[in-house]
Amino acid sequence: MESNRFTGSSGEIPAVLVPPTDGPFRHRAARFRDLARSRSSLAGYLNLMAGLAEIQAGLWNDAAAALPLDMAGLPENPAWRATLRSIADRLTPGEPGLASLLNKIRQATDQELAIWGNGVLAGDFDHTDAGITPLVAAALQIHMTSFASRLEKEGLGPTRNDATCPVCGSLPVASVRQTGGAVHGLRYLVCGLCGCEWHRLRIQCTHCGSSKEVAYFAIEGGSDAVKAEGCGDCMTYVKIMDRDKDAAVDPFADDIASLAVDLLMAKEGYRRLGFNPLLVPGG
Ligand SMILES: [Zn+2]
Ligand SMILES: [Zn+2]
Structure with a gap:
């Protein structure tokens, strides 16, 4: 699965890595369960998210069958609403x-679901109950990740030199330092919704570009594999997760398990770049 994503013309760095065709959710669920065992104070939420990721994995094939979909119109799409209602039934x-x-x-109407979906797509959480947002985001993730997993890698990139996903325009949940193959040691930002990863230099601020x-x-x-990369110029930070130190790292699960890092950064006066839609601030 992993090796397939990294095959490209040798010697060239892929600008964008698309999600695996069988989806990231089964691995994510297992990672949430593992972290729940070792982070007992967060076990309740981590286990809940493990259950959510298991449901996402179970709905993966249905989403793949619901083609074609355009990402911006997803909240108006009946297939997406069916996915969100299935999540509510199965959790x-x-x-x-x-x-x-x-x-x-x-009990929500089609229109209400669309408003929530559009809010999460736009990174605007003011119109959605904070507790509902992770479930709305989970439904978006299934379809958007499915869509992204089938993109032609050759047609992707080069990425714009900014912090938003080149495929769907969302902000990153975190960044990962890759291990193995042509991408070994390179840093990629990970999209919070479609799961694509795009290359960005390390030791260079993701927000302002200063190094x-x-x-x-x-x-x-805490985990040796999870750090925050903070920029003293613009006072933003993004987490960086090292797959060389821990190959099982999952950006969504390890982000929630390392909430203590966010508390530290807030205390130091840094603002987080991007967000984890499975854990909305204030939720
Ligand atoms: Zn994206
Ligand atoms: Zn900066």
Whole structure:
């Protein structure tokens, strides 16, 4: 699966890596479960997200069958609404708060679902209940990742020198330092919605491009593979996850498991670039 993504003309760096054709969700679910075992204070949420990723994996083939789809029009698409309603039906309520959120999705009109979907696509979370946003994002991720996994790699890139996904325009959830093959040691930003990864130089601020004041931050006792790359010029940061140190790293799961890094960065006065749609600030 991984090796397939990295085959390209030898000696050239792929500008964009598309998601694997069988999707990232089964691996993500397993990673969430693993992290839930080792991060006991966050176990409840990590296990909930593991269940969500398992549902995403289960709906993967249905999404692939629902072609063709354009990403911007997704919230108006009946296939996407069916996906979101399936998530609400399949997720185990566990606690009363979640049960009422799931009911809210089940009872929502097509128009309400579209408003929520468009809000998350635009990175605007003001019109959606913070508890619902991860579920809306999960439904978007299934279709957008499915779409991205079938893109012709040759037609992608070069990427614009900015922080948004070259395929769907969303902000990154985090960045990864790759291991193996032509991309070994290179840093790629990971899209929070379609799962594409695009190349960006390390030790260079993702937001302003400066390399003068870049510094790395980590939590003592936390994962050795997860750090924050902070820029002292514009005071933004993005997490960087090292697949060489831990090959099982998943940008979404490891991001939530390393919330302590975000708390540290906030204390140091840094603002996060991008967001994890599975954990919305204030949610
Ligand atoms: Zn994207
Ligand atoms: Zn900067």
